[in-house]
Amino acid sequence: MELRLDKSEILYYASEYNADYDKPICRLVEDVKGRGYLERPDLLELSIWQATERNTHRIVKNRDSVVEEMTGLSLAAETDEEDRINYLCDLHGVQSTVASAILHWFHDDDYPIYSKPALETVGVEKNHCMVRFDDWMRYVLFCRRIAKENEITMRELDRALCQYSKGQSA
Numbered sequence: 001m002e003l004r005l006d007k008s009e010i011l012y013y014a015s016e017y018n019a020d021y022d023k024p025i026c027r028l029v030e031d032v033k034g035r036g037y038l039e040r041p042d043l044l045e046l047s048i049w050q051a052t053e054r055n056t057h058r059i060v061k062n063r064d065s066v067v068e069e070m071t072g073l074s075l076a077a078e079t080d081e082e083d084r085i086n087y088l089c090d091l092h093g094v095q096s097t098v099a100s101a102i103l104h105w106f107h108d109d110d111y112p113i114y115s116k117p118a119l120e121t122v123g124v125e126k127n128h129c130m131v132r133f134d135d136w137m138r139y140v141l142f143c144r145r146i147a148k149e150n151e152i153t154m155r156e157l158d159r160a161l162c163q164y165s166k167g168q169s170a
Helices: 007-016 019-035 040-049 053-059 064-075 081-089 096-106 116-121 133-150 154-169
Strands: none
Touching: 007 133, 007 154, 019 040, 019 096, 040 053, 040 064, 040 096, 064 081, 064 096, 081 096, 081 133, 096 154, 116 154, 133 154
8 A cells, every 4th residue: 555645735635626526424423422332323425425235234133232232342442353344244244444434434443534535545455345453453453553644634635645535536
């Protein structure tokens, strides 16, 4: 993985990102963090936001109690990294992109969203829905390092990676 953007470029692309796109999820953050878990409507909203509406028919198959339990385990501070992503991917309709978005938005630790546009920006080809833990964790550590080195938030980095990719494909 390699990021070819310096801090000023990261901040530029992050500022070009349409922040209105995030509003539906921003409205959920305080409630979800306060509860410590997602409810099924939260999971559906996040899936739609992540442009994976095709999975909503699978997500509704999850019982409310299962969504609350699995997301609660995943968001708990004492849960290890591998279990966090695995608990989420055990839910019907949740694959690596949505699972990483849950951690990105609702976990106290910094997580990037494992999305195709962001991965393309750092030179990783994502051609499948699920990912091996080692690959995901390598991406998480890479993004944490970039955010720390550039003194930016993970949200700023994620916005920049997605926006840069959009600009390259236009």
